[in-house]
Amino acid sequence: MNRIGVFGANGRMGLALVEAAHKNNNAELGAAYVRSSSPLLNLAVNQLNSAAPVAMDFSDERNVEDIDVLIDFTLPAGMREHLKTAIKQKIPMVIGTTGLNDNDMQTLQAAAQHIPIVFARNYSVGVNLLLNLVQTAATKFGDDLDIEIFEAHHRHKIDAPSGTALAIGEAIAEAKGWVHDDVAVFDRSQVEKEKSQNEIGYSVLRGGDIVGEHTAYFATSGERLELTHKASSRMTFALGAVRAAGWLKNKPVGLYDMQDVLDLK
């Protein structure tokens, strides 16, 4: 049985992860953590199960010592703290937090020399298939091609474009032999010129309770291909992350992603 510790257990994804750990037959919830300053500390996280988990303080080392894999879907600042604990306790970590910067990515690379880590900006099967499909599309059209990425999420999401949109753009850039940062266009409001074909444009919608939608557009002069993924439940991501935790448990140190977990490379 894989004993899972969930950070940010009172968050939208945290709650879904707590439920997903109950649903997965090979996993059990070892601990559900909230911030040490949280008013929810020591209270029941939810009532899904007769043994409703109690929110614990991860900074108390006794609360992490029998955990097999830690899962973090919080914010970048939280992820940084949680990663330190994981390294100190030598516990593998599954990370889904988005909005990470270049320094964070370097920190993850360095951390992965000490513990096994899965980092993915989307834990759904569909998006991980999409990452392969966009690479095919990007290379099979000719030079007459415009590539744009659109994403839509709920009103509470604070990072933009989404981590998934960036992962799609990076996959396309890799297939085209482009440096993503050189071709990514996030804002055209001040650019008064025609678009170049060596660019990947991003656009973003925020509203209501949209779980997560992504479309990659491949537009030529005579046709347009639109590859769309729509998530209809956060449980998709949560079950994917719990599956990744099971896969990671006895892996050697290193930085992995969900395509490794799903054997899609």
Ligand SMILES: NC(=O)C1=CN([C@@H]2O[C@H](COP(=O)(O)OP(=O)(O)OC[C@H]3O[C@@H](n4cnc5c(N)ncnc54)[C@H](OP(=O)(O)O)[C@@H]3O)[C@@H](O)[C@H]2O)C=CC1
């Ligand atoms: N990779 C994937 O498949 C997916 C990734 N995500 C990503 O997961 C993250 C969380 O999303 P969501 O659940 O909607 O967000 P929520 O705002 O609902 O939850 C965030 C959680 O993180 C906690 N948190 C925030 N800052 C810190 C900190 N500094 N230290 C400790 N805990 C902290 C919050 O605690 P508190 O309530 O005390 O503030 C809360 O429990 C986002 O980055 C999102 O993009 C989401 C879905 C899928």
Ligand SMILES: O=C(O)C1=N[C@H](C(=O)O)C[C@H](O)C1
């Ligand atoms: O914040 C969210 O909700 C989501 N975030 C991830 C992202 O930034 O891509 C994944 C998913 O789309 C939901």
